[in-house]
Amino acid sequence: MLRSIILITLLISSVCALQWDMHKEESRNELEESSGEIPTEQLPGVCWACKWAMKKLKRRISNGATPDDIKQKLGTVCDEIGFLKSLCRKIVNKYTDTLVEELSTTDDPRTICINITVCKK
Template sequence: MLRFIILVTLLVSSACALQWEIYREELIGNKESSGEVMVKMNQGLPGVCWTCKWAMRNVKKKISNGATAEDIKNQLTRVCDEIGFLKIMCKSLVNKYVGTLVEELSTSDDPATICKNIEICK
């Protein structure tokens, strides 16, 4: 009986590992960068939306009304260093959407609207 339980456990673990590898290959096979893969893999998690709003709120606080695109880009590259354990998710999100985020942050939109516009939040 113990052998049977061990065998079933190994089979289930192998099937799960195989499915994960297939999923990863589908994402990476599309020639996407690792940052895009990270954002895609985590888009369904609640932390991605929160991370986006947090980052946009902090960048909005640090830029002035007359900030140039370069100023905004500099703030975007630095904001993720302050977030803690979600730093990797934040950096991949910023790297993927940097151009769009610079445009969005130039407007008067609030952080929630910006994150909805780039389809990170619902």
């Protein structure tokens, strides 16, 4: 009887340990897949940072600005945002080409951020 109890306990422990290892591996894979991704509409401040940067850029970009001028200004706008600098840079790096196109239009900052899906409609 005691032998059966010990055997069942070991079996249950092994299954629990295996399940725990599988759970840890899944969590690690999820973190690796999500690293570098912009948590659109999840992190507080993402939409605000985008609108702030687009507002600054809209003021600085003239009507005749070339795509290279816009890219240059995109590269420096995040330096002024303070503690959201890294978040701003992720947005700019991920959407550079789209932002160059959007900033060439008459869209307002909120519309631009909605179009790149970092703000809700």
